[in-house]
Amino acid sequence: MAKIIYVAIGNEILIGKIINTNESFIGTRLTSAGIPLESSMTIKDDKEIIMKTLEDCWEHYDVVIVTGGLGPTHDDVTKYAICDLFNKELHFDSSVWEAIQKMYEMKDTPLPEIVKTQAEIPQEFTPLPNKKGTAPGLYYSANNKHFFALPGVPSEMKSMFVEHVIPILQKNFSAHPIFQKTIRTIGIPESALYTDTQNVQETAQTKIAFLPKSGMVDIRVYGTSEQEIEEIITKFLKKIPSKNIYGFDDDTIEELFHKKMIASRKTISAAESCTGGLIQSLITDNAGSSEYFLGGVVSYSNEAKMKLLGVKESTLEKFGAVSEDTVREMVLGVQELMGCDYAIAVSGIAGPDGGTDDKPVGLVYIVTFGKTGLVITKNNFSGTRIEVKMKTALTAMHQLAINT
Amino acid sequence: MAKIIYVAIGNEILIGKIINTNESFIGTRLTSAGIPLESSMTIKDDKEIIMKTLEDCWEHYDVVIVTGGLGPTHDDVTKYAICDLFNKELHFDSSVWEAIQKMYEMKDTPLPEIVKTQAEIPQEFTPLPNKKGTAPGLYYSANNKHFFALPGVPSEMKSMFVEHVIPILQKNFSAHPIFQKTIRTIGIPESALYTDTQNVQETAQTKIAFLPKSGMVDIRVYGTSEQEIEEIITKFLKKIPSKNIYGFDDDTIEELFHKKMIASRKTISAAESCTGGLIQSLITDNAGSSEYFLGGVVSYSNEAKMKLLGVKESTLEKFGAVSEDTVREMVLGVQELMGCDYAIAVSGIAGPDGGTDDKPVGLVYIVTFGKTGLVITKNNFSGTRIEVKMKTALTAMHQLAINT
Numbered sequence: 176m177a178k179i180i181y182v183a184i185g186n187e188i189l190i191g192k193i194i195n196t197n198e199s200f201i202g203t204r205l206t207s208a209g210i211p212l213e214s215s216m217t218i219k220d221d222k223e224i225i226m227k228t229l230e231d232c233w234e235h236y237d238v239v240i241v242t243g244g245l246g247p248t249h250d251d252v253t254k255y256a257i258c259d260l261f262n263k264e265l266h267f268d269s270s271v272w273e274a275i276q277k278m279y280e281m282k283d284t285p286l287p288e289i290v291k292t293q294a295e296i297p298q299e300f301t302p303l304p305n306k307k308g309t310a311p312g313l314y315y316s317a318n319n320k321h322f323f324a325l326p327g328v329p330s331e332m333k334s335m336f337v338e339h340v341i342p343i344l345q346k347n348f349s350a351h352p353i354f355q356k357t358i359r360t361i362g363i364p365e366s367a368l369y370t371d372t373q374n375v376q377e378t379a380q381t382k383i384a385f386l387p388k389s390g391m392v393d394i395r396v397y398g399t400s401e402q403e404i405e406e407i408i409t410k411f412l413k414k415i416p417s418k419n420i421y422g423f424d425d426d427t428i429e430e431l432f433h434k435k436m437i438a439s440r441k442t443i444s445a446a447e448s449c450t451g452g453l454i455q456s457l458i459t460d461n462a463g464s465s466e467y468f469l470g471g472v473v474s475y476s477n478e479a480k481m482k483l484l485g486v487k488e489s490t491l492e493k494f495g496a497v498s499e500d501t502v503r504e505m506v507l508g509v510q511e512l513m514g515c516d517y518a519i520a521v522s523g524i525a526g527p528d529g530g531t532d533d534k535p536v537g538l539v540y541i542v543t544f545g546k547t548g549l550v551i552t553k554n555n556f557s558g559t560r561i562e563v564k565m566k567t568a569l570t571a572m573h574q575l576a577i578n579t
Numbered sequence: 580m581a582k583i584i585y586v587a588i589g590n591e592i593l594i595g596k597i598i599n600t601n602e603s604f605i606g607t608r609l610t611s612a613g614i615p616l617e618s619s620m621t622i623k624d625d626k627e628i629i630m631k632t633l634e635d636c637w638e639h640y641d642v643v644i645v646t647g648g649l650g651p652t653h654d655d656v657t658k659y660a661i662c663d664l665f666n667k668e669l670h671f672d673s674s675v676w677e678a679i680q681k682m683y684e685m686k687d688t689p690l691p692e693i694v695k696t697q698a699e700i701p702q703e704f705t706p707l708p709n710k711k712g713t714a715p716g717l718y719y720s721a722n723n724k725h726f727f728a729l730p731g732v733p734s735e736m737k738s739m740f741v742e743h744v745i746p747i748l749q750k751n752f753s754a755h756p757i758f759q760k761t762i763r764t765i766g767i768p769e770s771a772l773y774t775d776t777q778n779v780q781e782t783a784q785t786k787i788a789f790l791p792k793s794g795m796v797d798i799r800v801y802g803t804s805e806q807e808i809e810e811i812i813t814k815f816l817k818k819i820p821s822k823n824i825y826g827f828d829d830d831t832i833e834e835l836f837h838k839k840m841i842a843s844r845k846t847i848s849a850a851e852s853c854t855g856g857l858i859q860s861l862i863t864d865n866a867g868s869s870e871y872f873l874g875g876v877v878s879y880s881n882e883a884k885m886k887l888l889g890v891k892e893s894t895l896e897k898f899g900a901v902s903e904d905t906v907r908e909m910v911l912g913v914q915e916l917m918g919c920d921y922a923i924a925v926s927g928i929a930g931p932d933g934g935t936d937d938k939p940v941g942l943v944y945i946v947t948f949g950k951t952g953l954v955i956t957k958n959n960f961s962g963t964r965i966e967v968k969m970k971t972a973l974t975a976m977h978q979l980a981i982n983t
């Protein structure tokens with residue numbers, strides 16, 4: 176199997192200013208192609224360090240993929256380090272230059288002089304077309320080894336990676352894919368899920384990983400064939416209540432919600448307090464959500480709850496804004512206001528302040544009106560304000576999705 | 580200066596399932612402490628690979644910081660690799676065990692048997708307390724070199740890093756900080772900003788970086804003293820209109836908005852169409868936003884615009900939902916509905932569908948009602964649906980923030 180290393184070049188990553196999402200993209204695409212990453216590195220955009228690191232990688236790996244430092248400005252030195260490493264000169268590539276000129280013509284903006292250096296590439300390197308920017312990718316191969324230098328800007332890197340890097344690697348390396356499938360769960364703590372499925376884990380011959388995130392837990396099953404995985408998955412599914420499984424692999428609660436709502440042919444609306452608009456924002460992240468989502472209300476203050484949703488002052492006084500009675504009146508209020516079929520309402524304490532012994536930070540009431548009518552749950556979420564908001568939003572969307 | 584490497588252990592990162600946000604956190608904190616990262620790596624959670632990599636790092640670096648693989652399950656092998664590398668045995672640490680028991684007592688949940696292995700640590704290693712989980716950090720020092728193994732779960736790693744790792748490093752290495760300051764801009768394209776400030780860039784002796792993100796551009800200035808940086812910053816500030824500068828360093832538009840609103844002692848509300856609740860969600864991400872934010876409306880459908888906000892049917896028919904006239908009626912409508920002082924309303928085409936020649940995807944009208952009354956802007960944002968939503972939200976919040 177090919178040994179592949181990914182090297183990100185950029186001080187911005189090392190000083191923590193940028194989160195390197197390219198690593199995750201490259202990792203995902205290589206894994207799907209059956210030629211997963213062996214390791215990855217991040218190094219400074221210093222010409223000497225780049226040269227030394229790449230020299231080391233070129234010696235120990237079959238494939239070296241570099242991103243970053245290909246731009247036209249003074250801190251872009253990757254191309255020069257590559258020339259030194261492989262002992263090549265830069266030469267002017269007129270096909271690259273034509274592509275750059277054409278791109279500027281299309282955009283109808285003047286072409287800065289500095290951009291012309293982008294057409295200079297190391298001799299014997301193949302330029303890889305850049306659909307979204309001016310810096311071409313650079314590809315070199317020798318002794319069955321493969322070297323790629325790609326732009327660091329994610330949108331430029333991604334299309335180049337999919338269209339050029341993956342095909343070259345697939346042509347040169349026979350893939351020995353490791354299969355995997357993930358069960359995505361919500362509403363059961365990791366430790367309970369682990370204990371409940373201990374038997375299944377013990378009988379499985381291959382690797383199983385538990386991956387908790389945002390109050391949800393993924394169970395990932397690895398194997399050497401799809402059949403082997405399916406057998407283990409089937410055993411897991413017998414041990415976990417189906418209402419706690421929201422999907423497989425890359426399925427998300429947002430997508431499940433979207434599909435369920437489209438299929439239901441019902442309209443919905445939401446009344447949000449502690450989530451402050453997040454539920455509706457997640458719903459409208461889905462293109463096509465206007466088919467079922469009418470809009471709704473962020474009833475952050477008590478006044479808004481009363482005025483827009485008709486929550487009774489006496490309810491707020493007697494039970495408080497964070498109570499079963501209040502969310503019930505909120506959901507009925509937003510249904511009447513918007514004239515929708517289904518609805519969601521939430522009220523809780525996102526923190527960090529505002530908690531009491533009776534009603535601690537993280538206490539959230541979620542009410543959904545779906546196929547079988549009202550469902551009200553009392554939840555205790557842990558985490559920061561932002562995490563409590565997100566857990567509330569996803570739990571609420573899931574609660575409605577399984578009742579449509 | 581100390582040479583520091585960070586090694587993340589985890590297949591989940593390499594196969595692209597998890598984005599490694601720990602890298603950014605560690606990078607930021609080390610940079611602030613004046614002892615920045617030299618490089619970082621991600622490797623598989625395979626005991627042999629871990630041992631070999633760490634051996635190499637321990638030879639070439641002064642400080643090795645490892646995260647991940649410290650949990651109690653079978654795929655957590657970091658501790659065993661460390662024992663092999665440093666030739667140490669595991670021993671049971673009763674102080675760690677007491678801390679774990681206490682944590683479970685506080686949570687009032689039963690303690691799983693498997694957790695007891697967390698109290699086993701390599702001999703001569705110092706356990707670092709874990710406030711948020713059961714796995715202690717592990718610290719070892721020899722020959723002026725320092726080795727840290729920390730949990731991979733971000734919340735556990737972060738508090739341990741700040742409370743234990745940073746103080747140990749600061750005690751052992753005298754920092755030679757590289758100073759930096761960032762000017763954060765919105766509303767000017769990178770190329771225009773670059774051209775407009777070319778003189779300043781040419782006179783500066785130290786490094787300057789342009790960092791575009793989400794329609795905003797950061798200009799980062801590096802230097803060997805604060806004074807040197809301030810001189811360059813001052814020159815930049817003379818070339819960039821102040822309305823396009825929303826802050827410095829880690830300032831965000833969300834925070835600027837929050838501070839301005841708190842200071843204004845005014846109440847606000849929002850009526851959102853294409854952003855679908857995102858503006859209100861960003862506002863309520865700020866703890867304390869209830870002081871000024873009353874709530875608002877997500878008027879996604881035309882019906883909601885008419886019914887909740889009193890937008891006239893004739894306006895929607897004549898000019899369309901995405902028009903200056905509609906957003907003007909939306910903002911006045913939400914002010915009347917909520918009884919607030921200031922307000923924001925947006926309507927646009929987030930895409931990917933729904934664009935026309937006249938009204939392409941990315942066209943967004945933003946209206947704010949602030950100190951000087953109504954301000955309406957017509958914007959053309961590029962990017963995906965999610966990006967257009969985010970650019971709209973931040974531009975709208977900035978537009979109101981500079982008019983309070």
